[in-house]
Amino acid sequence: MLKKLEKYPYRLLHPKLVALITSRDEKGNPNVCTVAWIMPVSIEPPLITVALQKKHKTTDNIIKTKEFIANIPKENQLEIVKKCGSKSGWEIDKIKEYSIKTEGAKRIETPKISGSAGYIECELYSYFEAGDHYLFNGKILIAEVEDEYFEEMWINPPILYHFGKDVYGRVNRI
Numbered sequence: 001m002l003k004k005l006e007k008y009p010y011r012l013l014h015p016k017l018v019a020l021i022t023s024r025d026e027k028g029n030p031n032v033c034t035v036a037w038i039m040p041v042s043i044e045p046p047l048i049t050v051a052l053q054k055k056h057k058t059t060d061n062i063i064k065t066k067e068f069i070a071n072i073p074k075e076n077q078l079e080i081v082k083k084c085g086s087k088s089g090w091e092i093d094k095i096k097e098y099s100i101k102t103e104g105a106k107r108i109e110t111p112k113i114s115g116s117a118g119y120i121e122c123e124l125y126s127y128f129e130a131g132d133h134y135l136f137n138g139k140i141l142i143a144e145v146e147d148e149y150f151e152e153m154w155i156n157p158p159i160l161y162h163f164g165k166d167v168y169g170r171v172n173r174i
């Protein structure tokens with residue numbers, strides 16, 4: 001028997017890979033924001049898209065400085081994922097308040113989050129309005145991954161998937 005979803009129909013498309021988006025404002029202050037609505041959209045040029053609510057600090061940062069990094073967190077970074085997904089950079093300095101360790105990136109000035117499983121450094125290619133979100137197309141400048149978890153594709157990686165609410169999991173190959 002089928003049941004009609006009254007709320008959250010998009011959760012049929014979850015679980016989705018969790019990423020931590022780092023960005024910076026015009027003064028160079030960095031910020032971290034948790035996302036699950038992120039996906040590849042073009043092979044040539046290599047583009048990924050992240051859907052961000054218009055009100056987010058990250059949205060403002062990316063429009064102004066035209067760059068961001070998709071950091072792919074590991075299970076042991078779940079607390080950062082939860083905290084950076086519930087407080088806005090408009091209110092607090094999340095990197096300082098949550099003692100998030102960052103380091104310089106290779107191709108852009110925005111820092112990356114130390115200890116992540118992988119990193120995709122992007123420059124803004126284009127962006128579009130989509131309801132209460134913007135879709136940011138980022139051109140991949142460089143992508144890096146911890147080699148023990150990746151051989152052409154992920155090998156049972158300790159990366160996080162978001163089901164909804166406060167429920168997370170991981171994937172295994174079959």
Ligand SMILES: Cc1cc2nc3c(=O)[nH]c(=O)nc-3n(C[C@H](O)[C@H](O)[C@H](O)COP(=O)(O)O)c2cc1C
Pocket residue numbers: 018031032033034035036037038051052053055056057058059081082084085086087088089090162
């Ligand atoms: C697991 C998880 C996934 C999320 N995915 C998204 C997303 O894909 N897009 C989005 O706009 N917000 C998403 N959020 C909400 C933002 O992370 C949250 O509102 C954050 O405080 C915005 O931070 P900022 O204002 O510093 O950019 C998600 C939150 C969590 C916990």
